[in-house]
Amino acid sequence: GAVVSQHPSRVICKxxxxxxxxxxxxxxxxxxxxxxxQFPKKSLMLMATSNEGSKATYEQGVEKDKFLINHASLTLxxxxxxxxxxxxxSFYICSANTGNTGELFFGEGSRLTVL
Amino acid sequence: RKEVEQDPGPFNVPEGATVAxxxxxxxxxxxxxxxxxQDCRKEPKLLMSVYSSGNEDGRFTAQLNRASQYISLLIRxxxxxxxxxxxCAVDSNDYKLSFxxxxxxxVRA
Numbered sequence: 001g002a003v004v005s006q007h008p009s010r011v012i013c014k015x016x017x018x019x020x021x022x023x024x025x026x027x028x029x030x031x032x033x034x035x036x037x038q039f040p041k042k043s044l045m046l047m048a049t050s051n052e053g054s055k056a057t058y059e060q061g062v063e064k065d066k067f068l069i070n071h072a073s074l075t076l077x078x079x080x081x082x083x084x085x086x087x088x089x090s091f092y093i094c095s096a097n098t099g100n101t102g103e104l105f106f107g108e109g110s111r112l113t114v115l
Numbered sequence: 116r117k118e119v120e121q122d123p124g125p126f127n128v129p130e131g132a133t134v135a136x137x138x139x140x141x142x143x144x145x146x147x148x149x150x151x152x153q154d155c156r157k158e159p160k161l162l163m164s165v166y167s168s169g170n171e172d173g174r175f176t177a178q179l180n181r182a183s184q185y186i187s188l189l190i191r192x193x194x195x196x197x198x199x200x201x202x203c204a205v206d207s208n209d210y211k212l213s214f215x216x217x218x219x220x221x222v223r224a
Contacts, residue, residue, distance in 0.1 A: 006158075034211070036214075041123075041216070041217075042216055043119070043202070043214045043215055043216035043217065044159070044202070044214040046211060046212075046213070049211065091156075093158055093159075103149065103161055103164065104149075104161075104204070104212055105161075106158040106159050106160070107158060108157075108158050109157070109158045111156070
């Protein structure tokens, strides 16, 4: 099946620094990727839709200047958390679909801890 | 009203028991429905899609009730390895999926 890979799986950073998370589709081209965040015991919340070659579409309440998304190729989308604060600590997960069935394939997730 | 709602549980069941739970959705135009399984601190993985006629995959049975706008998941002959959080997912548009907060199932020996 389709595979989505995410890196890093875990990152710890200091307040005020920026962190980049990569999401790659390994065996298919993904014109669209999705970025979610998940707090403990909560549902996956869609942050933004990453579109290859164009600007990302952000969900209501998500700051685009805070969470920079770049989808420069058909297999790579990146999420950069800028000027990270402790409240940004969360589990960030990317996903993509092949466009055939609507099924989403998820990356392994990136656990961000901001000190 | 949330787009997708689930009973958080937890459902604590003995091995071999049957456990079932529902997920309600608010968008009557939704067409795609899925059950995902998420283990602690891991990414969700697709368990099964939910078809209009209902479908079965081994010990797992999924049903869709459009009139009442809910989907269900039934697990028969529960195994210890079935312990996980089960997320339902329902499409809104453009392949965007909305997820429930998950139902936690714990199978005990």
